[in-house]
Amino acid sequence: MSNQRQPIGIVGCGIIGASWARAFLRAGHPVVVHDPSADLAALREAVAEAWDAGRLTHADRIESLACCVYVQESIVEDAAAKRALFETLDAILPAETVVASSTSALCMSDLVPDLAGRARFLVAHPASPPHALPAVEIVPAPFTAPDSVARAEDILCAIGQTPVRLNREVRGFVLNRLQAAMLMEMIGLVRDGIVSAEGVDALMRDSFGMRWAIMGPFAGVHLNAPGGIADYFARYAPMFDGFCADGETLADRLPPDTLDALQAHATARVPLEDIAARRAWRDDALVGLRDWRAGVAS
Amino acid sequence: MSNQRQPIGIVGCGIIGASWARAFLRAGHPVVVHDPSADLAALREAVAEAWDAGRLTHADRIESLACCVYVQESIVEDAAAKRALFETLDAILPAETVVASSTSALCMSDLVPDLAGRARFLVAHPASPPHALPAVEIVPAPFTAPDSVARAEDILCAIGQTPVRLNREVRGFVLNRLQAAMLMEMIGLVRDGIVSAEGVDALMRDSFGMRWAIMGPFAGVHLNAPGGIADYFARYAPMFDGFCADGETLADRLPPDTLDALQAHATARVPLEDIAARRAWRDDALVGLRDWRAGVAS
Numbered sequence: 208m209s210n211q212r213q214p215i216g217i218v219g220c221g222i223i224g225a226s227w228a229r230a231f232l233r234a235g236h237p238v239v240v241h242d243p244s245a246d247l248a249a250l251r252e253a254v255a256e257a258w259d260a261g262r263l264t265h266a267d268r269i270e271s272l273a274c275c276v277y278v279q280e281s282i283v284e285d286a287a288a289k290r291a292l293f294e295t296l297d298a299i300l301p302a303e304t305v306v307a308s309s310t311s312a313l314c315m316s317d318l319v320p321d322l323a324g325r326a327r328f329l330v331a332h333p334a335s336p337p338h339a340l341p342a343v344e345i346v347p348a349p350f351t352a353p354d355s356v357a358r359a360e361d362i363l364c365a366i367g368q369t370p371v372r373l374n375r376e377v378r379g380f381v382l383n384r385l386q387a388a389m390l391m392e393m394i395g396l397v398r399d400g401i402v403s404a405e406g407v408d409a410l411m412r413d414s415f416g417m418r419w420a421i422m423g424p425f426a427g428v429h430l431n432a433p434g435g436i437a438d439y440f441a442r443y444a445p446m447f448d449g450f451c452a453d454g455e456t457l458a459d460r461l462p463p464d465t466l467d468a469l470q471a472h473a474t475a476r477v478p479l480e481d482i483a484a485r486r487a488w489r490d491d492a493l494v495g496l497r498d499w500r501a502g503v504a505s
Numbered sequence: 506m507s508n509q510r511q512p513i514g515i516v517g518c519g520i521i522g523a524s525w526a527r528a529f530l531r532a533g534h535p536v537v538v539h540d541p542s543a544d545l546a547a548l549r550e551a552v553a554e555a556w557d558a559g560r561l562t563h564a565d566r567i568e569s570l571a572c573c574v575y576v577q578e579s580i581v582e583d584a585a586a587k588r589a590l591f592e593t594l595d596a597i598l599p600a601e602t603v604v605a606s607s608t609s610a611l612c613m614s615d616l617v618p619d620l621a622g623r624a625r626f627l628v629a630h631p632a633s634p635p636h637a638l639p640a641v642e643i644v645p646a647p648f649t650a651p652d653s654v655a656r657a658e659d660i661l662c663a664i665g666q667t668p669v670r671l672n673r674e675v676r677g678f679v680l681n682r683l684q685a686a687m688l689m690e691m692i693g694l695v696r697d698g699i700v701s702a703e704g705v706d707a708l709m710r711d712s713f714g715m716r717w718a719i720m721g722p723f724a725g726v727h728l729n730a731p732g733g734i735a736d737y738f739a740r741y742a743p744m745f746d747g748f749c750a751d752g753e754t755l756a757d758r759l760p761p762d763t764l765d766a767l768q769a770h771a772t773a774r775v776p777l778e779d780i781a782a783r784r785a786w787r788d789d790a791l792v793g794l795r796d797w798r799a800g801v802a803s
C-alpha cells in the first residue's frame with residue numbers, strides 16, 4: 208500500500224512543517240519540502256531515525272511541488288506572506304492539488320477570496336506537533352469545494368490523523384477555544400487563591416487529562432449516569448448553574464435540540480444498555496494508561 | 506515496606522469505595538470494609554484479580570474500624586446520611602484516626618462543625634475511579650487540623666495518588682469546575698453549529714486530552730513560547746480577549762501577581778533554557794502515548 212502513496216508537498220519546514228513531514232513519511236508518502244531557510248540537517252536527522260529518509264526531497268524551486276496531490280503550508284503566521292505564497296502555488300499547481308494551511312487563526316476567506324483556484328484552498332490546523340497528536344481541524348471557506356475538503360480528509364485519515372470539519376470559519380477555530388476555556392477557568396481558580404498553579408496543573412494531568420486521552424468529554428460523562436449524557440446534565444444542572452458567575456444557566460446554554468444531538472452522538476457509540484460494560488472498559492484502559500505513564504520518566 | 510502499611514477503613518463500598526479498596530490493597534495496606542449492603546462477591550472478584558484479597562476484611566460492625574489510621578467514606582451523596590455516619594465514627598474511632606469523605610460537593614463545615622473530633626475530618630474527593638486516576642482534591646474545613654491534612658496527604662501519596670490541597674472550601678471544589686468549564690465551551694460550539702458533538706469530542710481526545718495526560722495545561726503552554734508561560738500569555742492575549750463574549754479581557758482575569766505565580770510554577774520545573782529540550786521530551790512521550798493507545802481496542 209505504501210507504494211501507492213502519492214507525493215505530498217510541505218512548504219515551510221519549521222517545527223510544524225517538519226512534524227508534518229514525519230507524519231506523511233511514516234505513512235509511506237514521498238514528501239517534497241520547499242523552504243529556502245530550512246535546517247535540512249536537522250530535518251533529515253529527525254526523520255532518519257525511524258523512517259525512510261530517501262523518500263524526502265528538498266526542492267529549491269517551488270515549481271517542484273507540481274507533482275504533489277496535496278500541499279501542507281506551514282510558513283510563518285503572517286497573512287501577507289501566506290497570501291503571496293498562495294498566489295504562487297495557485298499558479299503552478301495542477302488544478303486538482305489541494306492546498307491546506309496549518310494556520311491557527313487566519314481564514315481562507317480573507318486570504319484567497321479572489322484567486323482563480325480558491326476552491327482548492329482550506330485550513331488544516333493541526334494539534335501540535337502533528338506527528339504525535341492526531342487532531343486536525345478542517346476549516347473550509349464558503350468557496351472551498353466540497354471535493355477539496357473530502358480529499359484532504361481522506362489523505363489525513365489515511366495517515367492516521369483525525370480530521371474534524373468545522374461548519375464555518377470562526378475566530379480561533381475550535382482547538383484554541385477549548386484550550387482557552389480551560390486556561391481561563393484555571394487562571395480564575397489560582398487568582399482567587401483556591402488552589403496553587405502547581406496544584407491545578409496536577410489535578411488536570413492526573414484526572415481529566417488521562418480520561419480525555421481515552422475518550423472525549425461528552426463520551427465520558429455519558430458513562431456517568433444510567434440514562435447517559437442527557438441524564439447526566441439533568442442530574443447535575445444545579446451544579447452547572449452554580450458555576451455560572453454571570454447568571455447563565457445550563458438550560459440557557461443547552462437547548463433541547465443540542466441536548467438531543469449530544470444524546471444521539473453518545474448513544475450511537477454506546478447504547479444505554481452498554482454503559483456499565485463501557486465504563487469497565489474505560490477503567491481498565493485508564494489503569495493501563497497509568498501503568499504506561501509510570502514508565503515514562505518525567 | 507508493604508508489611509509496615511497500616512489498616513485503612515472503607516465505609517460505603519459502591520463503585521468509588523470498591524475502587525478505593527483496590528488502590529489501598531494494591532499498595533499493601535490491610536483494608537477493612539464496612540457496608541451492610543455491599544456486594545462482597547463482586548468486590549472480592551474485583552480485587553482478587555491482581556492483589557492479595559486476604560488483606561481485605563469485611564466488618565459487619567462499624568466498631569471494627571477502630572484499628573484503622575485512616576477512614577475513607579464513600580457512602581451515598583446525602584448530607585444527613587453522612588452526618589449520622591460521622592457522628593458514629595467520631596464516637597468510636599481513636600482520636601488520631603483521620604476521616605476523609607469522597608463527597609464531590611458537600612463541605613465539612615456544613616457536616617461536622619459541632620463534633621468533638623471535627624479537627625480530624627476533611628474531604629478527599631477523588632477523580633473517578635481512584636484506582637485508575639491519581640488526582641484527589643483535599644478540602645479541609647477551617648477547623649480541620651493541619652496535622653490531619655498532612656497525614657491524609659502522606660497516606661495518599663504513599664499509595665501513588667496525587668493529593669492536591671484546596672486553600673478553602675468552594676462550591677463544586679476544583680475538579681467539577683474544570684470539567685464544567687470544558688463542557689460548557691463544547692456545548693456552546695455544538696449549539697452554535699460550529700462543530701458536531703462527535704467532532705469536538707474527537708478533537709479533545711486527539712489533542713489536549715493526550716497532551717494534558719502528560720503534563721498540566723499551564724506546564725504545557727509554558728513550552729509554547731521562548732519566554733515561557735508569561736511570554737505565551739503576552740503573545741496570545743488578543744486571541745484570549747477575542748474569545749471572551751462578555752467583554753472580559755485576559756488582563757482582567759490574569760493580574761500581575763497571578764501571572765508571576767504561573768511563571769514561578771512553570772520555571773521551577775522547566776527553566777527557560779530547558780524549554781526546547783522539554784518540548785522534545787514531551788513530543789517523544791506523546792508519540793509513545795499515541796502508539797500505546799493504538800494497542801488499546803476502543
